[in-house]
Amino acid sequence: MAIHTRISTAKIVEKVSSLCMDANFILNEDVLKALTDSYEAEVSPVAKEIFADLLENAKIAKECRMPICQDTGVAVIFVEIGVGVEITDGNLYDAINEGVRRGYKEGFLRKSMVSDPINRTNTGDNTPAIIHSEFISGNCLKITFMAKGAGCENMSRISMLTPADGKKGIIDFVVETVKVAKANPCPPVIVGVGIGGTFDYAALLAKKSLLRPLGTKHTDPDTAALEQEILDRINKLGIGAQGLGGWVTALAVHVNRYPCHIASLPVAVNIDCHAHRVKTVTLS
Amino acid sequence: MSNIVYLKTPLTDNIIESFRIGDKVYISGIIYTARDAAHKRLVELIDNGKEFPFDIKNQIIYYVGPSPAPPGKPVGSCGPTTSYRMDVYTPKLLEKGLKATIGKGNRSETVIEAMEKHKAVYFVATGGAAALLANKVKKADVIAYEDLGAEAIMRLEVLNFPVVVANDVYGNDLFKEGIAKYKRESS
Numbered sequence: 052m053a054i055h056t057r058i059s060t061a062k063i064v065e066k067v068s069s070l071c072m073d074a075n076f077i078l079n080e081d082v083l084k085a086l087t088d089s090y091e092a093e094v095s096p097v098a099k100e101i102f103a104d105l106l107e108n109a110k111i112a113k114e115c116r117m118p119i120c121q122d123t124g125v126a127v128i129f130v131e132i133g134v135g136v137e138i139t140d141g142n143l144y145d146a147i148n149e150g151v152r153r154g155y156k157e158g159f160l161r162k163s164m165v166s167d168p169i170n171r172t173n174t175g176d177n178t179p180a181i182i183h184s185e186f187i188s189g190n191c192l193k194i195t196f197m198a199k200g201a202g203c204e205n206m207s208r209i210s211m212l213t214p215a216d217g218k219k220g221i222i223d224f225v226v227e228t229v230k231v232a233k234a235n236p237c238p239p240v241i242v243g244v245g246i247g248g249t250f251d252y253a254a255l256l257a258k259k260s261l262l263r264p265l266g267t268k269h270t271d272p273d274t275a276a277l278e279q280e281i282l283d284r285i286n287k288l289g290i291g292a293q294g295l296g297g298w299v300t301a302l303a304v305h306v307n308r309y310p311c312h313i314a315s316l317p318v319a320v321n322i323d324c325h326a327h328r329v330k331t332v333t334l335s
Numbered sequence: 336m337s338n339i340v341y342l343k344t345p346l347t348d349n350i351i352e353s354f355r356i357g358d359k360v361y362i363s364g365i366i367y368t369a370r371d372a373a374h375k376r377l378v379e380l381i382d383n384g385k386e387f388p389f390d391i392k393n394q395i396i397y398y399v400g401p402s403p404a405p406p407g408k409p410v411g412s413c414g415p416t417t418s419y420r421m422d423v424y425t426p427k428l429l430e431k432g433l434k435a436t437i438g439k440g441n442r443s444e445t446v447i448e449a450m451e452k453h454k455a456v457y458f459v460a461t462g463g464a465a466a467l468l469a470n471k472v473k474k475a476d477v478i479a480y481e482d483l484g485a486e487a488i489m490r491l492e493v494l495n496f497p498v499v500v501a502n503d504v505y506g507n508d509l510f511k512e513g514i515a516k517y518k519r520e521s522s
Binding site: 094095097098101104105107108111112115116117118119120121122123159160161162163171173175201202205233234235237287288289290291293294295296297298324325326 | 357372399400401402403404405411412413414416417419439440441459461462463464465466467469470484485497499501509510512513514515516517518519520
């Protein structure tokens with residue numbers, strides 16, 4: 052395989068560091084639009100005021116380069132490696148972690164990682180990042196950073212349904228997940244749904260579905276209709292912004308589907324909060 | 336119709352009893368921060384009959400782990416964390432005289448009952464409005480458990496810190512009322 056692009060680890064460190072900061076300070080346009088639309092659509096005065104607060108907060112965060120939310124999250128990184136890319140001067144994973152380390156330090160972002168789930172000592176630099184990598188064709192290296200807060204991550208669920216549960220079972224499980232989460236995941240939420248694959252793969256499908264820009268329709272009409280059906284059901288729950296009652300409980304529902312075993316129907320629901328912090332850079 | 340209240344800390348029973356769910360309250364004065372790890376330590380002190388690092392009587396605890404203070408600011412972004420994780424500890428602190436907590440999300444029935452019993456309220460601040468809320472903090476000092484980093488106990492001096500009464504001393508719950516009001520068809 053011929054190498055067409057050489058990318059240094061120093062460049063990766065620098066780019067990842069910037070992604071960490073920019074994602075935590077600057078809310079993307081698609082999220083701002085969803086919040087503005089929700090402000091218009093909401094009928095509850097309490098919830099409407101919350102949307103106004105969130106838009107004001109985004110403005111302050113951007114202007115002052117302050118984190119949108121104090122929970123600056125686990126650094127979740129998706130990296131797509133073109134087969135024609137050679138990483139020079141070191142290891143890709145080490146470079147990503149070094150970028151996270153620097154970004155969280157320089158940006159005064161909160162360090163929320165503990166080194167062990169039981170003994171719980173803070174690692175002090177927000178590493179390790181959770182890194183998902185895959186090879187793609189071409190000569191580019193695409194890095195996507197997501198700051199994933201715990202409030203919403205903690206309300207995520209997975210279920211191994213039976214094929215007989217079908218579409219109705221899937222919809223009921225997703226809606227129930229949002230319903231039992233109530234105010235805890237910081238609604239309005241973005242609901243990522245992974246259907247199919249295996250136990251582990253369904254969760255990854257759900258998380259990856261969150262990366263799709265808000266306000267875009269799924270390319271598969273059947274999946275787009277399923278997303279709309281789930282969204283309508285969720286927004287009739289009445290949970291509303293911060294769970295204090297209202298018409299807008301979710302900003303979007305995103306679904307990813309994948310082939311699975313004849314006996315399986317895995318469904319994973321990964322919830323993200325309104326502080327939906329995702330940034331991407333492509334190196335070539 | 337809900338009220339707008341400008342509150343000066345510390346709290347008194349009279350003020351507490353005047354609150355109703357849905358009231359918008361702007362807090363000025365002192366509040367203390369504590370979240371998961373600090374709560375664990377405070378309750379261990381109670382269990383071992385030891386003194387607290389601050390006088391909790393009539394005080395307000397804010398569930399928050401701020402981001403680090405950038406140069407020139409007393410504190411970094413500081414929105415509320417999810418309250419239910421503190422539910423297991425809260426009744427013991429209310430028994431010690433704590434009068435209010437600030438967080439986000441629902442409280443357990445046990446905590447709601449304990450608030451009725453000890454005359455305490457639960458305020459919610461807007462989760463994720465962390466930069467906006469940081470602007471309401473004028474001074475911040477770590478007073479205990481510095482080793483816990485973002486989870487250390489801080490004494491915050493706040494000015495017009497905006498919250499909403501979610502649970503009052505009469506057993507009312509704004510979450511339940513709000514959802515009942517805005518729910519559409521059965522699901």
